[in-house]
Amino acid sequence: MRYTFTWVLALIGLALCLFNATGYDPHNLFLFMFSVPIWFVELFGDIHQVSVAWMYVLTVASWALIGYLADRTVAASRARRRA
Template sequence: MRYPVTIVATLIGLAICLFNYTGYDPHNFVFFMLSIPAWVVDLFVDIHEVSVLLMYVLTVLTWALLGFVADVLISRGRESERHRRSAR
């Protein structure tokens, strides 16, 4: 199985983190809109007490996991379609 969505999603996660790191997102709006771990952490602790590096790593891993789930679902859909076609 190839993983094109996983690769693209991981690159999106990296881009979000790099954009935040460069300072072009001074109030962290883009980062907090697109980082699921930031949403969860903010519910339980003050976000300023959490390591920025940890948030970046969790953000990239979360995007990679979402891409992997999408790849698995796509693969299952294609496999069931092939199975239906061969049963005819």
Template sequence: MRYRVTLACTLIGVALCLFNATGYDPHNLFLAMFSVPMWFVEVFGDIHQVNVWFMYVLTVLSWALIGYVSDRLIARTQSRSRRTA
């Protein structure tokens, strides 16, 4: 199985973190919109009390997990279609 979606999603997570770390996202708008761990931090705690590097790692890992689950679903769908054909 090829992990194309996992790689693409991981690169999205890395790009999101790099965009925020370079200062082009000064109010953390994109990080807050596209980072799943940040959603939970905003709901259950204060965003300013969390280490930003820890959030970057969690963001990349969550995007990689989303890609991996997508790859697994794609592979399962393709294997089912091959069995019925």
């Protein structure tokens, strides 16, 4: 398995965090739309009580996890096709 989706989606998560951290997303619009952990924080708590750095780490990790699951799905599909 090459982990292509894992790397690509982790880089997308990192780019999203860098885009927000550099100030190009002044109202946090893109971060709130595309960060899966922030969705859960908004549902169950106050976003202002959570560390921004921790949200960045969780955002990159969640996108990497989504990519890993996609890689596993592709690998299983290829293995099934070969069998």
